[in-house]
Amino acid sequence: MKPARPKAARSEKAAQPPTTPDAEFIWRRKDLLGLDELSCDEILHILDTAESFKEVSTRSIKKVPALRGKVVGLLFFEDSTRTRMSFELAASRLSADTVLFTAKGSSVAKGETTLDTARNIAAMGVDIFVIRHGQSGAPHMLAGKLPTSIVNAGDGSHEHPTQALLDIFTIRQRLGRVQGLKVAIVGDIAHSRVARSNILGLRKLGAEVIVVGPPTLVPNAITAMGCEISHSLDDILGEVDVINMLRIQFERFQANQFPSLREYSRIYGLNAERLKKCRPDVLVMHPGPINRGVEITSQVADGPNSCILQQVTNGLAIRMAVLYLVSQGSE
Amino acid sequence: MKQLLAADNVQKALDELYRAVSGQLPPNMPIAIVGIRTRGEILAKRLVQRLNTDQPDLTVYFGVLDIGFYRDDLSRRRGAPLVRATEIDFDLDETWVLLVDDVMQTGRSVRAALQVLHDFGRPKIIRLAVLIDRGGRELPIAADFVGKHVDVPDDSRVQLKLTETDGQEGVYILKKK
Numbered sequence: 001m002k003p004a005r006p007k008a009a010r011s012e013k014a015a016q017p018p019t020t021p022d023a024e025f026i027w028r029r030k031d032l033l034g035l036d037e038l039s040c041d042e043i044l045h046i047l048d049t050a051e052s053f054k055e056v057s058t059r060s061i062k063k064v065p066a067l068r069g070k071v072v073g074l075l076f077f078e079d080s081t082r083t084r085m086s087f088e089l090a091a092s093r094l095s096a097d098t099v100l101f102t103a104k105g106s107s108v109a110k111g112e113t114t115l116d117t118a119r120n121i122a123a124m125g126v127d128i129f130v131i132r133h134g135q136s137g138a139p140h141m142l143a144g145k146l147p148t149s150i151v152n153a154g155d156g157s158h159e160h161p162t163q164a165l166l167d168i169f170t171i172r173q174r175l176g177r178v179q180g181l182k183v184a185i186v187g188d189i190a191h192s193r194v195a196r197s198n199i200l201g202l203r204k205l206g207a208e209v210i211v212v213g214p215p216t217l218v219p220n221a222i223t224a225m226g227c228e229i230s231h232s233l234d235d236i237l238g239e240v241d242v243i244n245m246l247r248i249q250f251e252r253f254q255a256n257q258f259p260s261l262r263e264y265s266r267i268y269g270l271n272a273e274r275l276k277k278c279r280p281d282v283l284v285m286h287p288g289p290i291n292r293g294v295e296i297t298s299q300v301a302d303g304p305n306s307c308i309l310q311q312v313t314n315g316l317a318i319r320m321a322v323l324y325l326v327s328q329g330s331e
Numbered sequence: 332m333k334q335l336l337a338a339d340n341v342q343k344a345l346d347e348l349y350r351a352v353s354g355q356l357p358p359n360m361p362i363a364i365v366g367i368r369t370r371g372e373i374l375a376k377r378l379v380q381r382l383n384t385d386q387p388d389l390t391v392y393f394g395v396l397d398i399g400f401y402r403d404d405l406s407r408r409r410g411a412p413l414v415r416a417t418e419i420d421f422d423l424d425e426t427w428v429l430l431v432d433d434v435m436q437t438g439r440s441v442r443a444a445l446q447v448l449h450d451f452g453r454p455k456i457i458r459l460a461v462l463i464d465r466g467g468r469e470l471p472i473a474a475d476f477v478g479k480h481v482d483v484p485d486d487s488r489v490q491l492k493l494t495e496t497d498g499q500e501g502v503y504i505l506k507k508k
Binding site for chain 2: 024027048049056059064325329
């Protein structure tokens with residue numbers, strides 16, 4: 001049976017996002033593929049469920065039986081440390097068992113396709129797959145072919161929904177709201193799934209987004225997602241509530257997309273001097289791992305405006321919420 | 332939807348529950364009244380308020396349980412309503428705990444609530460108070476204090492409405508789908 005969630009009502013809501021969630025709202029999805037397909041109500045439902053899981057993490061017994069007897073399969077076709085550990089710990093706090101697959105030294109090296117790998121692991125009796133993959137759209141492909149729940153833990157340069165959810169959760173926690181805020185995302189926008197998911201989520205919740213970086217790393221077409229573009233970090237410092245600094249991926253140098261680390265750092269790096277030009281309560285974020293002295297100096301990363309470690313803590317609550325919700329969904 | 336009890340009879344049931352509970356409070360133990368969300372929370376709050384008025388020297392802790400993550404039907408459900416945070420900001424160890432729920436039927440909510448309490452600590456004694464006992468137990472669980480027993484068919488649903496959540500008071504009987 002289809003739930004009553006008319007499309008028209010959803011687009012009206014996008015124009016005027018609710019600040020408080022609908023208490024009667026019921027989560028129905030079995031997959032979390034990206035923030036693109038989520039409604040405002042669905043995003044708020046995840047954030048509010050994560051609030052409850054934060055409380056669980058403060059107990060002496062930090063475990064609930066919600067996913068007892070379920071198996072979460074972690075399929076990491078691409079390297080990751082914190083996202084993987086965060087999902088692993090989230091699953092164990094929900095009393096689920098986990099199995100881990102990493103591409104290195106596995107059957108992928110022997111030529112097995114992604115779908116065959118997933119099907120084989122699913123045949124062992126997995127209820128939820130958490131997938132990190134270098135190819136954009138890999139989780140969507142699997143969601144269409146497997147009855148298992150699929151959670152996207154980062155696909156190519158497409159989406160990284162749980163990272164954006166934990167960023168938005170942290171913003172809401174520190175600044176008390178999301179709607180009406182102005183958020184700058186600085187760095188390699190063109191290749192960043194973190195940037196894409198953040199733009200989608202923040203726009204849906206009524207925040208303004210300005211993306212900042214050198215022209216080679218900021219495609220003009222990104223404005224179609226409803227954000228502004230600036231090529232000068234100094235120009236926008238005074239007007240933003242949040243600065244999310246993306247990690248510079250060194251492999252981009254080989255593609256000649258910017259001349260030198262030192263130059264990038266000088267023009268787009270966040271340091272104490274630049275922080276002084278910001279609002280006193282500006283929130284500094286970074287999805288990690290940070291390159292100290294490149295996109296952000298240690299003084300700023302470890303200073304009072306930074307919430308980098310809070311982001312990591314909140315990531316656990318968000319992933320518990322996502323695993324719990326998709327386990328309850330059926331469509 | 333048929334009315335089973337009007338507002339004045341809800342009040343009578345609550346008076347009865349309060350009378351029974353206040354006569355059984357332990358003399359030398361910390362006391363906590365903990366409600367199961369949503370309407371158990373409101374009933375628990377009302378009991379605490381009356382105790383505070385009648386016995387101002389008595390310290391009574393107040394807590395709220397959300398049993399959402401502890402339900403035993405999670406793997407059969409389709410869709411997830413919002414689960415809110417459990418609020419127990421006092422030490423449960425060696426406490427006399429009164430667990431409060433609105434309508435008791437199968438006993439499964441109470442089983443889940445007991446599990447939540449034990450994840451927070453080790454209470455000395457747990458007692459159970461329900462405003463309405465409608466019968467139909469599926470687990471070996473019984474209430475220590477009952478506001479009112481009602482006799483209804485097994486396949487019906489009994490719902491309590493309270494001013495704080497529903498804008499009116501009463502107990503209603505609904506046919507199950």
